Amino acid sequence: MTASSRWLLKATLLTAFSLGAVAVQAQELTVSAAASLTNAFQAVGQAFEKAHPGTRLTFNFAASGPLLAQIQQGAPVDVFASADQETMDRAAKARLLAEGTRADFARNTLVLIVPASASHVPQQLADLNGAAYKRIATGTPSSVPVGRYTMASVQDAGLASALESKWIYGESVRQVLNYVARAEVDAGFVYRTDALIEKDKTRIALTVPTATPVSYPIAQVAASRNAALGKDFIAFVRSAAGQQILEGFGFSKP
Template structure:
């Protein structure tokens, strides 16, 4: 998938928008980390005066495509190991910098007003669930976890015509929150953001743990700051913030 140049332009312009005295650190992170990493970023800036953290949130696959096209990023945090494996194969990661920093769980969610009470993937085969949202499996880790879980449960054919795909896990969350679909698959941490609009129906058993890796980007102009941010995320203060947003330790 080729990312249009207009998506890279905002990243390239970040340095121009910062005060001359600030050291810029650009972090590309999975959409599911949005609120948690914004809080981590503020805490990091407080602990490191003179450093400014700017985030670029999107689906992990889209972020990797940007990195492969030379986006000026210092740190990359993915929502799955497979995307980080592809990043390593593409040689866009700084050697030896990759590390796991959090875990999550996949859940099935319903609009809060829904009267249905599914308790397993098999229950979603009911005709009442005519529209089911999930991330696009090729670029959204939550979507790939979902596709694997559905296939493992033997429901791929039964649900094939019902999928409404989103470009990120947060887009899927919005579909459910607005009642545009009958059910959807997001991370538990996403569902906690909209407690008045979505309801967790059940936890989805995934074929692999929902594990988040982070790494410095090869060629970063701020390697020292990147290493410092990765250490902060994995340290006591960063972990406490992540757990406050529902993530668990790696």
């Protein structure tokens, strides 16, 4: 093989390797999603990867507020799914979302839960003002959507002042669920889908009405490095197959 032939072969191999690296990179997708979506989105992700061979999804689950802060700080995120409209509105206002990609994909319900071993089960929100409920958990209202839903409902029930000294705040709805499951608090506000995960350790006392629906929006992040795959994932979440998986975890259609 001549020197020029060897050079040509080397150049061809380098080009092939470079194209291969780009192809691999093009099949990776990072999704930041609300903590309450953890189990459901893991199942959705497995189905999506199966339907798109060679694709690898990486999930980042946390409260919606901190996830938005990460995106604002430049975290490499392709798709964002929030547990409330307010957080997604803030993302849109900051121009962090790809235009025309935002869509609602699921709904949930706010519930009040108690430890399975609890001797007292509230029949209405007003019961939380009783001596049996000294520690009540919900998410931090400034950063965790379930906390904002909770505070609005408590305010509407006229219990804001009465319960003010009883709150124990969690960094996510899953932390609130854990507090109740471990009987570290007397009651807690979570989503119905979360309560179903720990149905052996917690009991749903009542469904809590909310002034606005507990709805979940999803959108492609404007800075995404893989816009096409991000749109495919959003479409899959909203498809019949994706909705069936979500419904299996207790979510309802938007």
